[in-house]
Amino acid sequence: MAFNYPNGRRFDASAFAKPVAKSSSQSNRGMSLEGDLNDANQFYLVSGQAVIHKKPTPIQIVNVSYPARSAAKITEAYFRQASTTDYNGVYHGRYIDFDAKETTNKRSFPLKNVHEHQIKHLKQVVASEGLAFMIIRFTTLRETYVIWAQLLFDYWDAQETARKSIPYDVIVAQGAQVPLGINPTTPYLVAVDELLNQRN
């Protein structure tokens, strides 16, 4: 059964699942971009490279009950519209902020995957000199890229009069590809470093 947020975004129950114990099985690896990023963030945290967390989904709580001898149970609540992106944290003292999106398209990244509030927030981050970017996975191609938020803004702001997607070729040329890893499978900070080096 597919759940949707009020904004039409798909509800991903895995986002609320407790982290499972690590096993030697690779069967759960590479299944979703979000799972891969959680693994990467855990690796970066434990190895002291960066402190990056996924933000909890905002919930409006209306009713809570207190069953005897049990934890407080929320019996009525609603999803609220987020006002930021899903991920932020610190990397060598710098603030980093990003969202992550998957597409089955092969030739372009459709802008309908992005929401107005995410663009607004990323623009605020750039204005405050934070590092703002987007992680895009082409699931069919099994390729993942990091692009600066500015590239996203360029296409977003022009979409009324121009195309409503970012061409794959542009993402390849201006972004940095995330190499395939073992642990973590998606070491996206390698791609962020590459973009930072190009900028310097």
Next chain:
Amino acid sequence: MAFNYPNGRRFDASAFAKPVAKSSSQSNRGMSLEGDLNDANQFYLVSGQAVIHKKPTPIQIVNVSYPARSAAKITEAYFRQASTTDYNGVYHGRYIDFDAKETTNKRSFPLKNVHEHQIKHLKQVVASEGLAFMIIRFTTLRETYVIWAQLLFDYWDAQETARKSIPYDVIVAQGAQVPLGINPTTPYLVAVDELLNQRN
């Protein structure tokens, strides 16, 4: 009715309330530190000085129902233990991270107001060169201070063999007081600037 998180922390329903429309009335101002900080963060965001948000409370969702023509309704969910502090964001490109606490004590700040996971997270932030601090309000004295997380660590790590609180005098001497403001009422970045200037 007072609600508690599984960790014994008090549940503050106002944290989940939708922001109310601004009115010229000052009657709701200065009522809680959290409300004051939300006002300050909104002011800093709109004025372009910083992008700082309070993180949503993490919730484990178990059941969602879909009443006809209505928004998705969460019918069973539980509070989860947070793994970070409540606030983070970017200020002039730098990552800042903090928690905020109130005490009715007049002579010290009891360490029981702080949780282990908050200390752990703040230490990780410091290791990644982020700016980590704590905002402490002495509600009876109507005074609010910003202290570096390091001062908190010093007392936290010694509490088994020494006192279990940070003396008020130490907070006054080593912290920076947040001046009283009109809009925002609690301009805490003024105190953060003061601490940064002392460090340089």
